Amino acid sequence: MQQDLRALWFPVASSGDLPLRHVYQGQLLGLEFAVWRADDGAVNVWENRCLHRGVRLSIGLNLGSELKCQYHGWRYANGDASCLYIPAHPANAPARTIRNRVYRSVERYGLIWSAIEPLAEPPVIPELETAEPLALRPMPVAAPASRVVEALRSYAARLGAEAVEPAAEVPPAGAFALRASWRRDGEVEAAAFFVQPTAARACVIRGLLLGDVAEAERVATLKAHNAALTALREEAEAADAREPDAAAAVEEAKIPLSPRVTTVAGGERAASGEAIRVRVARKWRVAADVVALRLEPISGALPPPAPGAHVDLHLPNGLVRQYSLTNGPAERDAYVVAVKREPQSRGGSAAVHDAVREGDLLAVSPPHDNFRLARGGGRHVLLAGGIGVTPLLAMAKALAATGRSFELHLFARSEEHAPFADDLGGLGASVQMHTGLDPTATGDCISAILADRADDAYVYVCGPAPMIEAAVARAEQAGWPDSAVHFEHFGNAKAVDDSTAFEVALARSAITVAIPAGRTITDVLREHGVSVPTSCEQGACGTCITTVLEGKPDHQDVFLSKAERASDACMTPCISRSLTPRLVLDL
Amino acid sequence: MLILHDYELSSEAYAARLMLGFLGLAHESRPVDVYPGAANEAPAFRRLSPLGRVPVLEDGGLALWDWQAILIHLAATYDESRRWLPQDPARAGAIAQWMAVGRELEDSSGLARRHLAMFVDADLPLAQERAHRLMRQMDEHLWFQEQAGQDWLVDGPHPTLADLAPFPAVMLSEEGGVDRRDYPAIRRWSERFRRTPGFVTMSGVFPAAPLG
Numbered sequence: 001m002q003q004d005l006r007a008l009w010f011p012v013a014s015s016g017d018l019p020l021r022h023v024y025q026g027q028l029l030g031l032e033f034a035v036w037r038a039d040d041g042a043v044n045v046w047e048n049r050c051l052h053r054g055v056r057l058s059i060g061l062n063l064g065s066e067l068k069c070q071y072h073g074w075r076y077a078n079g080d081a082s083c084l085y086i087p088a089h090p091a092n093a094p095a096r097t098i099r100n101r102v103y104r105s106v107e108r109y110g111l112i113w114s115a116i117e118p119l120a121e122p123p124v125i126p127e128l129e130t131a132e133p134l135a136l137r138p139m140p141v142a143a144p145a146s147r148v149v150e151a152l153r154s155y156a157a158r159l160g161a162e163a164v165e166p167a168a169e170v171p172p173a174g175a176f177a178l179r180a181s182w183r184r185d186g187e188v189e190a191a192a193f194f195v196q197p198t199a200a201r202a203c204v205i206r207g208l209l210l211g212d213v214a215e216a217e218r219v220a221t222l223k224a225h226n227a228a229l230t231a232l233r234e235e236a237e238a239a240d241a242r243e244p245d246a247a248a249a250v251e252e253a254k255i256p257l258s259p260r261v262t263t264v265a266g267g268e269r270a271a272s273g274e275a276i277r278v279r280v281a282r283k284w285r286v287a288a289d290v291v292a293l294r295l296e297p298i299s300g301a302l303p304p305p306a307p308g309a310h311v312d313l314h315l316p317n318g319l320v321r322q323y324s325l326t327n328g329p330a331e332r333d334a335y336v337v338a339v340k341r342e343p344q345s346r347g348g349s350a351a352v353h354d355a356v357r358e359g360d361l362l363a364v365s366p367p368h369d370n371f372r373l374a375r376g377g378g379r380h381v382l383l384a385g386g387i388g389v390t391p392l393l394a395m396a397k398a399l400a401a402t403g404r405s406f407e408l409h410l411f412a413r414s415e416e417h418a419p420f421a422d423d424l425g426g427l428g429a430s431v432q433m434h435t436g437l438d439p440t441a442t443g444d445c446i447s448a449i450l451a452d453r454a455d456d457a458y459v460y461v462c463g464p465a466p467m468i469e470a471a472v473a474r475a476e477q478a479g480w481p482d483s484a485v486h487f488e489h490f491g492n493a494k495a496v497d498d499s500t501a502f503e504v505a506l507a508r509s510a511i512t513v514a515i516p517a518g519r520t521i522t523d524v525l526r527e528h529g530v531s532v533p534t535s536c537e538q539g540a541c542g543t544c545i546t547t548v549l550e551g552k553p554d555h556q557d558v559f560l561s562k563a564e565r566a567s568d569a570c571m572t573p574c575i576s577r578s579l580t581p582r583l584v585l586d587l
Numbered sequence: 588m589l590i591l592h593d594y595e596l597s598s599e600a601y602a603a604r605l606m607l608g609f610l611g612l613a614h615e616s617r618p619v620d621v622y623p624g625a626a627n628e629a630p631a632f633r634r635l636s637p638l639g640r641v642p643v644l645e646d647g648g649l650a651l652w653d654w655q656a657i658l659i660h661l662a663a664t665y666d667e668s669r670r671w672l673p674q675d676p677a678r679a680g681a682i683a684q685w686m687a688v689g690r691e692l693e694d695s696s697g698l699a700r701r702h703l704a705m706f707v708d709a710d711l712p713l714a715q716e717r718a719h720r721l722m723r724q725m726d727e728h729l730w731f732q733e734q735a736g737q738d739w740l741v742d743g744p745h746p747t748l749a750d751l752a753p754f755p756a757v758m759l760s761e762e763g764g765v766d767r768r769d770y771p772a773i774r775r776w777s778e779r780f781r782r783t784p785g786f787v788t789m790s791g792v793f794p795a796a797p798l799g
Contacts, residue, residue: 016733017771021796022778025768032768061796070793137730140769204769219734226727 005029006253007119008174010196011111011206014135025058027198030252038078039064040330040401045114046081047101050074065402076100079304104301110135116253123173133208139229140204143240144248145197151236152193156182158228164188197250205229275363283358287419292338304332305367307398308391312365312535316355321348322536324390328397338419340387368535370542371488378456380406383471385463389419392462396427406430411442443470450478461487482563489558492538496556502578506587507549521573532573539575547586552579589614592643594621598697598755599654600642601789605751606661608787622705655686658748670745681741682749689752692721697756699763718765729772738779750780758792
């Protein structure tokens, strides 16, 4: 039977292969992987090549939450493999489209499992769920996997023991897994073997010994199995060299082409715009008028968010709303968002509060990470206004997990209005609550917090617009540079002037389009087949930010900082327009 | 003053530089243009190194032209801690054995590399096969050392010449077409070795990620 092996899950490493700050060089079906464990415990299985010059990432540096290429120092993030930093362009954040290929993976039974294009979930093997198996030394063999599976059928005899029952396949791990059992000194012993096809004519035998092994016998037992597997390897390699079995060779996978690198503009949207189906696993109250939703994927894994990221949530009434994720770095099995009931709700918060129930199916976009933590930094000051705590909570968890210095100040009407008191309590003394302050007192409190400034300190603000404006103004008064102050608005409450008409030229797509009054740049471009990734479409989230090559934008967003605005080097085309008759964009 | 007659791309010279680095020994480096200049074959150099070998270490009146002899001389003379060349009988034989593997690796994996990079005569497939046989054995040994809580080729809390001798040829094996993908225990060992204080790099050998 010709199986598509790309769809199957195989073990690609042992848990013990991933010590602290190591990068394991893995292989499956002819593709190479860089497999590494971040300091938060998460395992990454990536294509083993730097996007820049193709150098193997397995010779790179595991820095705990990033993998750094040895060649020109490009750094990729734990989780989604997005490029965080390019040393040749230290002042510029890398484009969000620069992201290495990530393969799905799961750590189970002391093994790291992965698949190239999985069609099903990773196998659950009941017998292994209860036992704590002992992983044998993995045995690489220069012979096709199917030949090695056949050789394993007589494993009991190779061990010099009497087979208890014929070696059988291990459902649901498939034809590349066998269970062997034998009797030794009257006791029945068993092992599960998984044969990982690394290339057309090469594989690795990964064995798990079932049942308890006394500590005193552990090394002797491992050596006995290693000797049996070594003999099996030599036999299989000799047989394959004597009479190569062409039919046994495994078909190698080709690296799937990514739509992200085959299209320029809009590729990101095409690839990441696919909504992910999620189930509301839990809905609970986290403060007065605030509910949280725990959204678990129906199948597969969720793209891991960067701290501060938001998603577009598709609600049952057809509305799409942006909510920040509160996930910490190790929380990958669900997204958690919090929604405040707005008295002047345009339908979003009311739908979440009144219509969404536990068990409902919803859709979310992959995370947009436009509100980012600065690299490094000696001190991070997080200023939250009420429900604005959500992205800052994710950032605080990330900072705490990596042992960086931060303080989170939460301004709320009362303790009753402070969301996620439990999570915040877990962050200890780094969190300070300020309740019941009027706008002037809030401003003065912020001034006091920002009075001491260091060169490697950063401020992050999220909350109601007046609070953000006050914080930005107070930071400026205290001498904080624009580049050290990051903020995120809930939305753009400013009145939009869309009365101008102008022309937009796209430098890379080589087209020029007319933007009439009353229509946005992104809207008109979409009609011409150039889709710019957008999320909020009101100039608040920064997803659509685009480089301006010529012309003067008419900024109408609330995302860009004062300096970015003044530079005229970028704009948010979902809402902003042009002050010059012509704009040239890097699209 | 110690004088090292050195060639930047020589793995044997790198072994000597590693030992000097670990022991923190100041020395004068005199480059020898081995490839393409073949300066190691010139009569003047042959007076120092009769077989034309690099590196050569001069220490006072002594001139040593074998790389492992240089390692032993430096460890025996300058390593007061005796960590690199322990004298206890239980380990002396094991250290000699892995140093011999280091020499065999230079003659197989190292030869494959010199063949591909510097056009030295060699039976490439044979050299590569011999290297794989050695590295398979080394990987197995290191995996069981890990199981026993041991970090190094020979038991003990600190690396010894047993580790230093094979290290350069192992690290540069890919330049000889000898992949280390099938040797995960060797890859972990090499990372631990690269974290040893005083470690120096060379072209093709990168530092390891810091642990903290």
